[in-house]
Amino acid sequence: MTPIMLLRGVYGVWLREVTRATRDRAQLIGGVSRPLIWLLILGVGFNPYFRGEVYGEVRFVIPYTYLQFLFPAVIVLNIMYTSIQFAVSVIWDREFGFLREVLVSPMPRPLILLGKVLGGSTIATLHGGLVLILARFADVTLSIPDMLTALSLMFVLAFGLTSFGVILAARIRSFEGFGVFSNTIILPLYFTSSAVFPLDPSLTRTQMVTTYPEWLVFMMQVNPITYAVDALRGVLIGFNQFPPSYGLGVIFGMAGIFFVVAMIGFSRS
C-alpha cells in the first residue's frame, strides 16, 4: 500500500462516519437542542443572579454576564456528548459485523482507527460549532481568528474525547449499558469542570470574599475538562482561571494519550 492508498483508506473510513452522522437525525436534534436548553433556559434563567452580591450587598465586581461565562462551556458540553456517544458507532460496527469488512482489508488497524476517530471528531466539532451561531445572543463577540483558534481547539478536544469513547466502547457489551454509562460520565464531568460556576465566585483571587468548599474546588482542579473549558473561555471571552498553557497542555495531552490507548485496545481486537 502506497501512502496515497493509505490516505484514501483513512478518507474512506472518515467519509463513512460523516455520512452516517448526517443520516442520524436523533444525533443532530441532540446537537441543536442541547445548546438551546443550556443557553436559553439555564443561561437566561441564571443570568440575573451572576453578580457579586452577598446577602443583598454588592461585594465585588464580575466582569462577565452568566451567558458569556456559560457560552464556552456549552460548546464543550456539546462536544463531550457527541464524542462520547461515538462509542455507539464502534459498538455498532462490532455487533453488526461491519468491523469484519474493515479487518479483512489491507488497511493497517491504526489507520482504520485514525479514520474513525477523525470522523467522530469532525462531527463533534460541527456540533460544537453549532453553538457558535448563538454567540451574538450570548453577547460574545467573535473575530475570525478567534473563531478559527476556537475551532482548532475544539477539534483537538473532540479528537481526545472521541478516542476516550472508543476506549469505553471496548469495555461495554451492549447499547443499553451505554446509555447509563454516558450519563454517569458526561454530566458529573461537566458539572465539576467549572462549566456552570467558576472556581472562585468573584472570578479573581484579589476580590475573594466567599469561597466554595475545598473538596469541590479539588474535584474541579483534577477534572481535565476544567482546563478544556478554561482554554476555550480564554479564546472566546478572554477569561482564564488558569495559565492558558494548562488548557492547551490538557487538550493536546488527552488527544495523544487517549488515542494511543484506544489504538492499543483496537489492534488487539
Place this chain on the structure above:
Amino acid sequence: MNPAAIIVSEVSAAYGSKKALDGVSLAVPAGAHFALLGPNGAGKTTLVSILSTLRRPDGGSAQVAGADVVKRPTEARRSIGVVFQDSSLDDRLTAWENLEFHGLVYGMAPKPRRMMIEQVLELVELGDWTHEVVRSFSGGMRRRLEIARALLHEPKILFLDEPTVGLDAQTRQHIWHYLGRLRQERNLTVLTTTHYIEEVEDADIVCIIDGGKIIAEGSPQALKSQHGKRWLHLTPQDAETLALIQSRFPEAQALGSTALAVPADKDDQVDALLAEFRDRLLEVRFQQPTLESVFLSLTGKELRDRADGQRDADKAAGRRGGRR
C-alpha cells in the same frame, strides 16, 4: 508461480476445550472452485476466518496466494475477497456508498474505482438500486451486494461462507454462472462453504469436513464412485419393524426416528429384505450415489436439512448479538 492458491497444513483451532479444527490440511489449485461441505459446526467458518486472517490458527500454518496468513497478513488480505456468512454491510449507507467505502479502504484510485463499482453492480443486477440505502434491501439483494463488494478490488481468491443462504433459485444460479465466468476469465479461485449438497455438484473439488476433520476430498464424480453406495431408504410402519430391520442390517443408518437407510449394493440382500418386509413398509425409495449418500456413508449421518440449518444460523446470530 505457485500453482496452489490456498495451502493449509495441519491447521487446528479450538474454542476453549472444544476443537473446531483438528489437523486440517488441504491445497486448492489456482482457478479452481473448491467447495467445503459439512454440517453446521463442522469447522467451515473457522477455517474461512483463519484463511481471511481474522483468526489465528492455534496450530499449523496457512497460505493464501503465496502469503502466510499469520506472518504476512496484509499481503494475504490484499489478494482475497470475503463474503461472510452474515451481513457485514453498513445498512445506513447506499449500495454505492458501501462499495465506495470498500474501494477506498483497498486504496483504489478514483477512476478504476468508479468503473469497477458500476461493473460489479451490473454483475449482480443491482444497477437500479445504486443510490438506495441498504436498509431497504431484501436478504437476497444484500447478499448480492456483498458478493459485488468482495469482487470490487479484483481479488485472486474469493471466500464465500454459506453464500446462497436466503437467495432464490434464479439468483443462486445467476451468481454461480458469474463466478464460473470470472474464474475462467481471471483465473479466480473460489472457496465456498456450504451445507447445501446440490451446490457443490459443479465444484472442481469437494472437501467433506465433519467435526473439524477432513473426511474425504476429490471431484464430485470421484467421491461418488469411491464412497457412493446405492442406498435403500425405508419408512417402516412402526417402531418394531424399524428395530427389526436395524438388527438384521447392522450397517443401516437411521434417518431421523422413523426412517432408515440400508446399503443397496447387493441385489440379493435387497430382494430378501423387500420380500420379508413388503407389507410393513410405508415408503421405499432407491437413492442413487449422490454426494448426499457419500456424506451419509462417510459420516453415518445425513446433512441436516435446510430448515434446520437456517435455525442453527439464526441461533448462532442470536448468540453473537448478545455475546459477552
